[in-house]
Amino acid sequence: MKLTNNKILITGGASGIGLGLTERFIQENNTVIICGRREAILKEVKNKFPTVITKECDLSVEKERIDLYNWVAENHSDLNVLVNNAGIQNWMSISDTDFYQKATNEINTNVIAPVHLTTLFINLKSLDTIINVTSGLAFVQLSKVPAYCATKAFFHSFTLSLRHMLKSKNIEVIEMIPPALNTDLGGKGIHDGQPEVSDFVNAVFQQMKEGKTELTFGFSEIMSKAAPDVIHETFNKMNP
Numbered sequence: 001m002k003l004t005n006n007k008i009l010i011t012g013g014a015s016g017i018g019l020g021l022t023e024r025f026i027q028e029n030n031t032v033i034i035c036g037r038r039e040a041i042l043k044e045v046k047n048k049f050p051t052v053i054t055k056e057c058d059l060s061v062e063k064e065r066i067d068l069y070n071w072v073a074e075n076h077s078d079l080n081v082l083v084n085n086a087g088i089q090n091w092m093s094i095s096d097t098d099f100y101q102k103a104t105n106e107i108n109t110n111v112i113a114p115v116h117l118t119t120l121f122i123n124l125k126s127l128d129t130i131i132n133v134t135s136g137l138a139f140v141q142l143s144k145v146p147a148y149c150a151t152k153a154f155f156h157s158f159t160l161s162l163r164h165m166l167k168s169k170n171i172e173v174i175e176m177i178p179p180a181l182n183t184d185l186g187g188k189g190i191h192d193g194q195p196e197v198s199d200f201v202n203a204v205f206q207q208m209k210e211g212k213t214e215l216t217f218g219f220s221e222i223m224s225k226a227a228p229d230v231i232h233e234t235f236n237k238m239n240p
Contacts, residue, residue, distance in 0.1 A: 001129045001172055001208055007031040007079045009072060011059060011117070012086030013052075014041045017133060017178055020197035021083060024205060026051060033076060035059070035068060036086070059086050059113040060105065069120040080126045084114035084155075085133040085176075089148040103147040110151035115158065122171065129172045132159045136179045136220030140231050143239045163213070172213065176204055179219035 008025055012018040013034025025032050026049055035057040036042055042054040053076075057068045072079055087110045090102040114132065121127055138156035141149040156175065163173035180194045195218060204215040216224050223234065 001081070001131075001174060003205065003208060004029045006081045006129075007033070007076060007126075008081040008083060009033045009035070009076075009079055009121075010083040010085055011035055011114070013083070014038070014045045014054075017181065017197055017200070018083075018085045019045065020201040021085065022052060023049065024201050028205075033072070033079070059117070060108040062116065065113060065116050065120065069117070072121075073124065077124065078126050079121075079124060081129045081131065082117065082121045082127065083131040083133070084117060085131075086113065087133070087148075087151075089145050091144050092146070093144075094146070106147040106151055110148070111154050114155065118162065122166070122169065127171060129174065130162070130166070131174045131176055132162075133176045133178065134159065136177060136216075136223045138177070139220075139223040139226065140234045140238065174208070174213045174215065176215045177217075177220040177224055179217055 003025075006025070008030050010018050010021055010025070010032060011034075013022045013032070014036040018034065018036075022032050022034055022045065031051070031053070032049075033053040033055060034042065034045060035055040037056070037058045039056050042056060046052055046054050055068060055071065058064050059068075088106055090106060092099055092102050096102070118130060121130075132155060134156045135148075135152040137145070137149045138152040141153075156177075159173060159175045163175075166173055178200055181197050181200055200217045203217045207215045214224065223231070226234070
């Protein structure tokens with residue numbers, strides 16, 4: 001992937017990893033479009049980065065995903081990079097009365113939405129790159145976020161197949177695999193003390209410059225290459 005002079009859509013680009021990517025891609029002289037559910041947060045990003053283009057959109061709703069694609073196709077038909085970043089994480093137990101609803105919401109946002117967006121945006125003739133943001137938890141599970149881990153394992157597997165399927169269309173598929181970072185994913189304060197988003201972004205941009213298509217950092221680098229016995233040992237440590 002070339003890192004400059006792209007037009008990029010980043011889902012969930014107003015906070016967390018998405019915001020870190022938004023800032024860096026702008027610094028690298030790209031046109032960045034971000035979408036998200038919260039208008040106020042989008043406005044904050046727009047105030048900080050005046051060149052960013054914002055679009056309010058709830059990606060868990062099928063019609064809004066279709067509307068997003070149609071809006072891009074009509075107004076930004078030269079878009080060439082899709083970043084499937086938006087995701088939610090719920091800390092929960094199987095005995096919680098709202099477990100099924102929370103799990104369904106995670107599946108809709110973390111799995112159904114990016115799969116649907118991918119099938120839509122590959123119809124753009126200009127599209128040449130898809131970046132899917134998965135997780136180190138795709139490889140080893142934290143049982144306190146069971147649905148989240150399962151959605152990221154799905155998305156990792158889907159990304160491997162997608163990369164193979166899109167070779168004939170000359171669309172590059174990049175998997176970005178973050179570890180836990182200092183964001184509000186799952187709730188404020190949960191990830192305090194974890195590495196900063198900027199450290200992760202710096203690392204993955206260097207890997208993209210080197211032409212890599214699987215981008216890892218810290219814990220996710222270790223887990224993505226770990227042998228089964230290491231995975232098993234790590235699981236036991238994470239889930240005492």
